[in-house]
Amino acid sequence: MGVHDVVERLAEAGPQGLAFRQSAPLTLGVELELQLVNMRDCDLTRAASDLLEITERKPHAGEIKPEITESMIEISTSVQSRHGPLVAELREIRAALLAAADKLNVLVAGGGAHPFQRWSDRQIYDKPRFRHISELYGYLAKQFTIFGQHIHVGCPHGDDAMYLLHAMSRYVPHFIALAASSPHYQGVDTAFDSSRLNSVFAFPLSGRAPCVLRWDDFNTYFDRMRRAGIVESMKDFYWDIRPKPEYGTIEIRVCDTPLTVEKAAALAVYAQALARYLLVERPHAPHEDAYLPYNYNRFQACRFGLEGEIIDPHTYAKRSLAEDVQLTLRAVAVHARELEAEEGIAMISAMVRGEGNDARWMREAYAATQSLPDLVYRQAARWRGTPG
């Protein structure tokens, strides 16, 4: 749930439908939702508005914005096209955020969900849209205190965006498994690598976008949904990947927020390299049939992470996600080189060659001390970039 109200209102569908703003192909934007926890017991705390008051005083890289509850904050980068500057900008934003957080004695941490918070303790950030969501969805809104990474990939045209969205859907399990960092929820090990996505599933308009391949057809669909009174704006769709016409991008929304900015950047350039591969080589024409194993694969990725077994939608071959990512890395290698993304891709490669995802790190960290507060403390140290 990005919060770009002004842009949103400007781009709200007029009589001629949603206009897809052109943007330079394969540009990137990264949004990260982060946890704000107190130093004492590492529970989520109410700090967003006080943090923003400090960060807004002087200019800083990127953007730092409120999210639905006072215990969340969202950072987003400007439009980037290369891995190096993307990491640099993320680090700068992190520095600005941490400087403010230190003043307030608040810790900032990555991770897709807070491991032991009680959702009923959360306070909704005071802003009309958040109050509306809170009234509409009731306890779901507060349970939505979960933390994701959104990756925007620029598309030159609405039709390209729809093609890329559906072609990319094949790789949604990759992003889920690589980014998974929410094994604990409400104080227990959920057995899932990403428990966060189960919370998203509770929303009526979650899941995948309908298989329409042209922007005009998508507009027709959106218009019908709107006339039926089901949605008011694009924001009402909580799809895994959704078009963002006012930015001229598609937005991948299945990633848990990783524990470091470096991993966030790596995931972003993996998406970028994949997008280049899909747009240039066009390996498969998107088709509804390719969605047959979609929910199965998605579950495997959430539950088992990189050890999950997914079904290839075209050949029905079964292989582990780690293997499937390795195959994909081979296919996109030349594109990664072209995009100067090797450094980020190397991180992805290390993960599937034995290092594992953040969920694994979190389980190991918890096993060492048996303390969830201690786990959060280490997550915060990791986010800061100091050894935890």
Place this chain on the structure above:
Amino acid sequence: MGAAARAALQQRKGDAMHDLFFLPDWPLEITQFPWFAVLVLLAVAAGEAVQRYARLPRPIGWIVAGMLLGPYGLGVFGTEMLGRFSGLLDIAIGIVLFELGQRVDLGWLRRNPWLLGTSVLEAALSFAAVYGVLMLAQPSALLAAVAAAIGMATSPAISLVLTKELRAQGQVTERILLLTTLNCIYAVIVVSMLFAWLNAEYRGGWLTVVSHPLYLVFGSIALAGAFAALAHGALRLLGRRVDAQYITVLALIVIAVAAASLLKLSVVLSMLAFGMMTRHFDRQRRFVSLEFGRLGQIFMVLLFALIAARIDLALVPAGLAAGAALIVARYAGKVLGVIALGRWSGLGTRKSALVGLGLMPMAGLAVMLVHETASAFPEFGPQLLTVIVAAVAILEILGPLLVQFALVRAGESHGRA
């Protein structure tokens, strides 16, 4: 009826008495009766009543109950009986101070040194303001200084209990608690220094001027360090099991309070430092954040009621005007002190002002220090006593309201008190 028959009847009656051996002797032997439970009962009822019907924080009910039932009110509980509760009172004080101490993060002061500046400034300005007002009423500069030093301290119990009742979270909450801890420490140290000074003035001996505060500060820190080490040793054995930690820490608190009094150290300094050190040296984060929960709640009710019962209400009317002036001056000092460095410490003026308001409560600590001063130095005089007691009486009632107002206006309360 013959004498023999009468005797036989008597005998049977006696047997009957014997059959009812399980009935208590009359008149009832009531010295063992747990009157404190009655006090808790009535105070809790008053707390619920003010919450339900007046939407006021519960602690106000506990305080009013204590004032009304105590020796200076209706006299249901006399001074002698209240004295018998002093053991419970000590435990309650120990719990509050320890809990407050372990909430405070010394690392925060290092990461944000402006907060330390704020704390010193806030205490210094409120000292100066109160001193100024009292000098109008009191010729002895030293005695006025003692009273002003007492005025630096915020009630630890009221700020802690109110933030918990309101389930408050956020900067205003955290800063009220941090500044409260620090200004209590300053108050105890400055009062002890002034005490020593007074001793020198009245009874000679400059050695005490230097050595007494040093003994209090370093003695209390050493004691706290020893208990913190004990606590950590116990935690290493017990692990993170909350129940075991709870019982252990509670027992250590009770012993530490007794040890501090025995060694004539400051209970306030010792217990705050005990809490702070237990948290600060907990490198493995073994120490779960302790909330003394339901049992703690009983002690809090007792604490509020018993402290309120010790306020001599007869002094209030005479000291009302001067007490009010003292409160205004103290408020000005505290608010200015917090606002002045607010921006640099990372909090806007509006919220800084709310923090200043949240530092207003005065209660147990002030009452104790005043009693101590008055009994040690009869020169303290009725005039000064009257002003301070009136101010404390007003702030006992007003304080919880101000804290509630501050936390609600800051948007940090969650649910109602």
